[in-house]
Amino acid sequence: AVLCNITKTLHYIRVLDALVVASSHIASLSLAKSNQLLIDSNLLVIILVATTKTLHQVTSVLIMNLAISDLLVGLGVMPFVALSIVKPGWGECFVRRFLNLCLFVAYTSSVYCTVSVLTLAAIALDRYHSIMDCLRYSSRCTLWRMCSVVVWIWLQAMATSCPPLLGWSSVAYVTPAYSCVVDWTSSPSYTATMTSLSYVMPAIVILVCYVNIVKVARNHAKRIHSLEDSVQRSRDPNTMFPPSLHSPSTMVYNRSRQCVSAHPTPSRELSSMLSSPQTLLESQQHHQRVARLFLVILAFFLCWTPYIGVALFQATEAAISGETSLVPPSALTVSYFLVLLNSDFNPLLYALLSKRFQAALRGLRQKLRAGVGMVLITVTSSSACPVSTAARCKKI
Numbered sequence: 057a058v059l060c061n062i063t064k065t066l067h068y069i070r071v072l073d074a075l076v077v078a079s080s081h082i083a084s085l086s087l088a089k090s091n092q093l094l095i096d097s098n099l100l101v102i103i104l105v106a107t108t109k110t111l112h113q114v115t116s117v118l119i120m121n122l123a124i125s126d127l128l129v130g131l132g133v134m135p136f137v138a139l140s141i142v143k144p145g146w147g148e149c150f151v152r153r154f155l156n157l158c159l160f161v162a163y164t165s166s167v168y169c170t171v172s173v174l175t176l177a178a179i180a181l182d183r184y185h186s187i188m189d190c191l192r193y194s195s196r197c198t199l200w201r202m203c204s205v206v207v208w209i210w211l212q213a214m215a216t217s218c219p220p221l222l223g224w225s226s227v228a229y230v231t232p233a234y235s236c237v238v239d240w241t242s243s244p245s246y247t248a249t250m251t252s253l254s255y256v257m258p259a260i261v262i263l264v265c266y267v268n269i270v271k272v273a274r275n276h277a278k279r280i281h282s283l284e285d286s287v288q289r290s291r292d293p294n295t296m297f298p299p300s301l302h303s304p305s306t307m308v309y310n311r312s313r314q315c316v317s318a319h320p321t322p323s324r325e326l327s328s329m330l331s332s333p334q335t336l337l338e339s340q341q342h343h344q345r346v347a348r349l350f351l352v353i354l355a356f357f358l359c360w361t362p363y364i365g366v367a368l369f370q371a372t373e374a375a376i377s378g379e380t381s382l383v384p385p386s387a388l389t390v391s392y393f394l395v396l397l398n399s400d401f402n403p404l405l406y407a408l409l410s411k412r413f414q415a416a417l418r419g420l421r422q423k424l425r426a427g428v429g430m431v432l433i434t435v436t437s438s439s440a441c442p443v444s445t446a447a448r449c450k451k452i
Contacts, residue, residue, distance in 0.1 A: 087138045087393075090400055094130040097403040098123040101413070108416040115186075117202040118179050119407055121209070125171040126399035133165045133235065134396060140234035158236040162227040163217055166238060169395060170213035170254045172402065176356060177258035178205055179406065184265035187272055216253055219246055232385035233392040240367040241374035247367055255364045262356060266349045273346050352405050359398035362391035 101123040105111045182202075186193045220227050225243035229236050240247045366388055370380045407413045 087134060087141065087396075090397065091130050091134040091138065094134070094400045094403075095127060097400070097408065098127040098130065100417075101403045101407045102127070104407075104413055104416045104420060108419065111412060111416055114197050114199050114202050115179075115182055117199070117206060118175055118182060121206045122172060122175040122179070122402055122406060125168050125175060126402050128168045129165070129172070129396065129399045132161070133168065136161055136236070137234045137396070158229060159221060159227050162236040162238060163221060165235065166217040166220075167210075167213045170216060171209055172399065173254055173258050173360070174209045174213060175206075176402070176406075177261040178209065180262045180265040184269060187269055212253075216250060230388070232388040234389070235392075237392075241370050241380050244371040244375040247371035251364050251368060255360060259357070259360070263353065266353055270346055270349055348405065348409060355398065355401045355405060359394045359401065362387075363395045366391045 102120060105116050105120050105123075182197065185197065189196070219225055220238050225246035226239045227236060228239040228242075230239065238246075238250075366383055370383055373382055374380050408417075
């Protein structure tokens with residue numbers, strides 16, 4: 057009976073080992089696919105901005121900066137994590153042999169992620185000012201000022217990520233994160249400072265800006281509906297009073313980064329304007345933009361809040377009891393992977409789902425097809441011409 061129990065126990069251990077190995081391979085494969093998607097999508101955004109003249113705008117500077125920071129996450133952080141998953145124990149051995157390189161990985165990953173978050177906040181502020189102060193937006197948000205914002209973002213990210221290298225907090229290889237990261241439990245004061253500057257303040261900016269943008273979009277949609285009701289009442293012969301157009305006449309809104317002021321128009325012109333397909337299309341675009349804003353807010357908080365919550369909880373527990381046993385390792389693993397996954401969502405939500413970027417992508421495809429077609433025609437014509445008729449082919 058004892059021998060039978062030992063055999064069963066060994067069998068269960070082998071099964072568990074096999075499950076652990078299979079799960080590690082699945083996780084590494086998923087991370088590799090995610091990393092490939094991250095690199096391809098951000099490279100595509102950079103190429104589109106660089107090669108498309110219609111995207112050479114002030115706001116594209118922030119989109120380019122976001123794509124560069126996310127691309128660096130895919131090139132400098134994710135491969136280290138994937139290799140640590142595939143080869144257990146490799147991370148500890150790496151730290152013992154190359155401590156300075158571990159410090160570099162932790163520092164650069166902190167800088168890249170901080171730049172990404174601060175750029176998201178800058179994009180939210182840019183969109184907020186383009187709508188709330190659209191009359192002075194083009195004069196205030198110049199290329200020089202936007203480049204200054206980008207430089208400030210990188211300087212702040214590098215400055216806030218430096219203290220662990222100078223003794224305030226520390227850097228370690230954290231096994232649940234499969235990477236060299238800042239040890240949030242070593243200095244609760246630095247953890248509170250870093251989360252306040254790199255997450256809480258940008259999160260407040262993002263939330264306030266996008267909530268106000270949604271309010272403006274809803275008010276704009278209500279004014280359009282009120283105009284439509286006015287037109288319907290003007291068409292109805294039983295209506296006793298003419299439509300009132302005083303409220304919408306002072307409406308100023310932003311359409312494609314340009315301010316448009318709606319003035320009182322005659323009933324017939326207003327009727328034709330509101331019944332046109334362009335007005336219906338604009339109404340649908342308003343709903344799509346609001347839905348995109350909700351996706352932007354949801355993606356940011358879903359990806360960053362768990363990791364920041366785990367870091368603050370661990371720092372608080374370490375400051376009170378000196379231990380970090382309440383948070384399971386799986387919670388840290390999932391939360392850290394969500395932070396990396398945010399770099400996959402950003403190019404989709406901020407660039408590739410935009411109508412301008414989709415039009416630029418179609419233009420790039422047409423250019424590539426035309427270039428490939430010219431190459432094929434040249435190769436075909438040169439191979440079809442015999443050597444004896446070379447002069448004739450040159451004339452052709």
